[in-house]
Amino acid sequence: MKSILYIKNMVCPRCIMAIEEILDKMVIPYTNVTLGEITLKDELMGEIKEELKNRLEKIGFTIINDRKGQLIEQMKNLVINKVHHSKSLDGVKWPEYMADELNLDHKYLSSLFSSVESITFEQYIINQKIERVKELLIYDELSLKEIAYQLDYSSVAYLSNQFKKITGMTPTKFKNSAIQNRNSLDEVH
Known part of the structure; x- marks a missing residue:
């Protein structure tokens, strides 16, 4: 079986x-x-x-x-797979995507995630996207505009503001710094 x-x-x-x-x-x-x-x-x-x-x-x-832990891990893996292992996010609507993939109401999934992980599901997605931005900046193969497009940011300014809010520095400063702190994906919360 x-x-x-x-x-x-x-x-x-x-x-x-x-x-x-x-x-x-x-x-x-x-x-x-x-x-x-x-x-x-x-x-x-x-x-x-x-x-x-x-x-x-x-x-x-x-x-x-436990079932709740399994659901949360599935949610994390769907985000990681989309953000880190696909070419583009191309307008992903996260609530609908999660609901479709897991066959559960997105409000339930979001509430479950927040109750167990102590951050919102939306913040988890943002944190994963910022880790991906760091990776792409270090590789130095794409411009910031191309990175913003690939990760479905509406503009370079929006990406830069969100990056600075999370990391404390601009993408350019991060790229040029000697210490490029990245987190392993299983440590991103």
């Missing part, structure tokens, strides 16, 4: 590869590994599940057992 495990702190393709490697070494049959989810061919029991849990925890992942 197919089973899904929800995993906390998966934020990139390397996370997927690391988990696939563990599953392969343990000879656990699976059909798919995506950000935040492992789809197993069969449900895991007892010692094997405990061993998987321990191996995942050694590399910074956690199996999420």
